[in-house]
Amino acid sequence: MTSSASLSDPTIPRYINRETSWLEFNRRVLHQAVDPRTPLLERVFFLSIFNSNLDEFFQKRVGGLRRQVAAGIATRTPDGMTPVEVLAHIRKMTVEMLQVQADCFRQDIMPALARHGIELLTWDQLSDADRAWAHRYYRDNLFPVLTPLAVDPGHPFPFISNLSTSLGVILRPPGFEDEPSHVHEADSLYDWGGRQFARIKIPRVLPRWVRIGDDTPGSVVSTPGASGTIRFVHVEEIIRHNIQDLFEGMVIEDVMPFRVTRNADVERDEEDAEDLLELIEQELRDRRFAPVVRLEVGPHPHERMVRFLMAELELNEADVYRMPGELDYTDLAPVYALNIAELRHSPWFPVTPARLADPEADIFSVIRSADVLVHHPYESFKASVERFIQTAADDPRVIAIKLTLYRTNHNSPFIPDLIRAAESGKQVICLVELKARFDEERNIQVAHQLEKAGVHVVYGIVGLKTHTKTALVVRQEPEGVRTYAHIGTGNYNSTTAQLYTDLGLFTANPAYTADLVELFHYLTGRSAKREFRHLLIAPLNMRKRFGEMIDREIAHARSWRDRGADPADPHRPHIIAKMNSLEDTSVCEKLYEASNAGVRIQLLVRGFCCLIPGVPGMSANITVSSVIGRFLEHSRIYYFHNAGRPEYYIGSADWMYRNLSNRVECVAPILDPALQQRLQQVLDVMLADRRQAWDMRSYGGYELRTPDPADPITAVGSHQALMDLARNQPA
Numbered sequence: 001m002t003s004s005a006s007l008s009d010p011t012i013p014r015y016i017n018r019e020t021s022w023l024e025f026n027r028r029v030l031h032q033a034v035d036p037r038t039p040l041l042e043r044v045f046f047l048s049i050f051n052s053n054l055d056e057f058f059q060k061r062v063g064g065l066r067r068q069v070a071a072g073i074a075t076r077t078p079d080g081m082t083p084v085e086v087l088a089h090i091r092k093m094t095v096e097m098l099q100v101q102a103d104c105f106r107q108d109i110m111p112a113l114a115r116h117g118i119e120l121l122t123w124d125q126l127s128d129a130d131r132a133w134a135h136r137y138y139r140d141n142l143f144p145v146l147t148p149l150a151v152d153p154g155h156p157f158p159f160i161s162n163l164s165t166s167l168g169v170i171l172r173p174p175g176f177e178d179e180p181s182h183v184h185e186a187d188s189l190y191d192w193g194g195r196q197f198a199r200i201k202i203p204r205v206l207p208r209w210v211r212i213g214d215d216t217p218g219s220v221v222s223t224p225g226a227s228g229t230i231r232f233v234h235v236e237e238i239i240r241h242n243i244q245d246l247f248e249g250m251v252i253e254d255v256m257p258f259r260v261t262r263n264a265d266v267e268r269d270e271e272d273a274e275d276l277l278e279l280i281e282q283e284l285r286d287r288r289f290a291p292v293v294r295l296e297v298g299p300h301p302h303e304r305m306v307r308f309l310m311a312e313l314e315l316n317e318a319d320v321y322r323m324p325g326e327l328d329y330t331d332l333a334p335v336y337a338l339n340i341a342e343l344r345h346s347p348w349f350p351v352t353p354a355r356l357a358d359p360e361a362d363i364f365s366v367i368r369s370a371d372v373l374v375h376h377p378y379e380s381f382k383a384s385v386e387r388f389i390q391t392a393a394d395d396p397r398v399i400a401i402k403l404t405l406y407r408t409n410h411n412s413p414f415i416p417d418l419i420r421a422a423e424s425g426k427q428v429i430c431l432v433e434l435k436a437r438f439d440e441e442r443n444i445q446v447a448h449q450l451e452k453a454g455v456h457v458v459y460g461i462v463g464l465k466t467h468t469k470t471a472l473v474v475r476q477e478p479e480g481v482r483t484y485a486h487i488g489t490g491n492y493n494s495t496t497a498q499l500y501t502d503l504g505l506f507t508a509n510p511a512y513t514a515d516l517v518e519l520f521h522y523l524t525g526r527s528a529k530r531e532f533r534h535l536l537i538a539p540l541n542m543r544k545r546f547g548e549m550i551d552r553e554i555a556h557a558r559s560w561r562d563r564g565a566d567p568a569d570p571h572r573p574h575i576i577a578k579m580n581s582l583e584d585t586s587v588c589e590k591l592y593e594a595s596n597a598g599v600r601i602q603l604l605v606r607g608f609c610c611l612i613p614g615v616p617g618m619s620a621n622i623t624v625s626s627v628i629g630r631f632l633e634h635s636r637i638y639y640f641h642n643a644g645r646p647e648y649y650i651g652s653a654d655w656m657y658r659n660l661s662n663r664v665e666c667v668a669p670i671l672d673p674a675l676q677q678r679l680q681q682v683l684d685v686m687l688a689d690r691r692q693a694w695d696m697r698s699y700g701g702y703e704l705r706t707p708d709p710a711d712p713i714t715a716v717g718s719h720q721a722l723m724d725l726a727r728n729q730p731a
Contacts, residue, residue, distance in 0.1 A: 063264055064263075065086055118335065151196070208328070210334075261294035292315060296320075348723055371506065371670075381498070392417075404469065405492060422453050472520060483513035486505070503650045511671075514533070515532045536665075571643065577655065613697075637650055639683065649669050
């Protein structure tokens with residue numbers, strides 16, 4: 001091991017840029033679409049996920065960087081790059097991945113779909129009968145909805161909504177002769193030499209890929225038609241080839257599809273806000289009209305039209321993406337929704353947790369007898385978390401329910417449960433986080449709905465997001481008042497519970513519940529409490545406690561090294577941390593220090609990771625891996641060897657500055673040895689994975705592991721292995 005003096009060597013990068021590391025994560029998502037081992041319709045779905053991930057990234061991260069550049073900020077991030085340099089790297093990486101996405105779709109997935117009787121056709125590939133049907137579809141479903149908007153001195157450039165796809169059209173009067181519009185250079189952007197620009201927004205209310213012959217827009221097709229095929233044509237093709245109906249008497253010279261993305265990183269000053277709800281509502285209005293940060297056009301755009309749009313939207317060339325394929329792969333929803341079993345993952349039905357197998361049993365008695373750990377989506381969210389809140393709402397002995405709500409789903413079962421509980425006279429407190437990005441509008445609606453029913457709704461703490469996933473039930477029992485808790489890693493969201501891997505702890509142990517009571521007091525009553533006995537709470541004691549646990553491993557490592565430092569020693573100091581993202585520089589520096597002291601550190605980081613592993617003298621004892629696949633890894637698990645007295649923690653926080661310093665988070669120790677073994681099993685499966693796991697290299701890239709056919713467990717991947725374990729759990 002090299003001397004720790006090399007840690008100060010300025011030639012050694014200490015951090016990976018957050019934005020480029022996130023793009024590397026999305027590259028791993030894209031690989032799921034490229035990988036032929038992924039079922040075909042799931043590959044289509046991953047094209048869409050990659051697209052929607054990138055949309056959110058441009059709205060949040062690129063929008064924020066552009067605002068920094070506009071403000072003249074040139075401060076270098078911990079990796080050493082300025083905002084301008086980061087934007088240049090983002091563009092280079094994005095353009096490269098968009099080409100991979102387009103090639104995958106056009107050269108691989110579309111032919112594979114056709115081989116299975118699913119055809120995605122252009123207008124030129126339609127028969128005369130198909131075109132006649134498409135024209136009828138256009139007249140019946142599209143023509144009444146479309147609104148052409150001309151731009152001229154009397155008609156200003158129209159507002160273009162975020163993530164909307166439009167058709168730009170160049171028109172001219174019949175008989176007008178001039179040089180082609182694509183080479184016409186006029187003094188004014190509005191002077192098109194007698195021509196005119198118009199814009200048509202493609203409506204979102206109807207599917208973008210339309211099944212040929214289907215006269216019921218929006219229906220889900222699950223079986224081939226009489227010809228043995230399911231055939232689609234894009235709505236853009238239908239509009240483009242019937243567009244003359246919208247501009248009767250005019251000559252259509254050119255049509256160009258384009259799409260815009262607006263900045264969602266809108267500034268707000270919560271400290272001066274008199275009403276947080278009103279502030280967030282205003283932010284939503286501001287975001288709708290926020291500056292455009294990206295313009296996407298097709299592979300052969302009309303360059304004069306592109307320059308015109310750039311000027312109107314105040315963009316430069318670096319903000320324009322000439323897409324090599326589709327503008328929006330999320331349009332493929334009607335295709336990947338096809339219910340064709342052989343082209344999808346085998347359906348997974350979460351098992352009921354063994355401890356909760358008896359639906360007639362009193363769930364509070366079960367929890368009172370011993371803590372219960374659940375792992376979603378392998379174990380049923382409905383049979384555990386939903387049952388817990390529903391039972392609490394209906395139990396006459398329950399006198400109070402307190403719950404934090406960060407993101408929930410449409411038609412959430414928790415909302416009617418809380419309303420029913422409040423209407424029955426229970427005290428119900430719900431902390432609704434209004435600042436949950438892109439869920440603000442839904443959360444505002446939920447808050448109003450709860451308030452009307454008499455639920456005490458709290459909007460969080462000024463300056464902090466409430467990200468903790470906790471519920472508290474207070475129950476009057478013969479022995480006195482007892483509290484029950486659920487502490488989780490994921491949201492109270494029944495939809496994402498089917499897609500995200502998350503952990504939850506049910507407990508009546510006063511060691512937890514007493515702390516949780518005080519946490520809710522902190523959230524609702526502005527308590528000045530700063531210390532908790534067992535729970536790690538951000539931004540109060542979590543950073544300090546994690547630092548102390550890492551320091552403890554460092555101290556153990558020094559003793560271990562004094563004893564001979566055998567790398568194979570099972571008592572070697574060891575940290576395993578599983579999370580979504582790792583970015584906090586103080587935590588990274590502490591991990592570098594631990595690595596240099598000889599602590600073995602294994603990090604499972606699904607998303608971006610700014611720490612650099614495997615560098616001699618800095619991080620030689622650190623490995624970073626990422627598991628990407630059927631489910632989105634969302635659970636957080638923290639393990640510390642502690643000289644043979646291991647400690648395990650689960651909770652809502654990543655090792656990011658925002659989680660440790662700017663959010664309210666809760667991480668709980670898992671004390672029951674049997675539950676600790678379950679967590680270790682999850683970690684062991686994921687660390688051994690050779691099907692879905694990627695290893696991060698010191699240059700910031702990732703390499704996919706190669707399966708070992710001789711080891712069937714590691715070859716099937718973490719998600720299949722954990723499904724098998726859940727299915728075979730003892731009764």
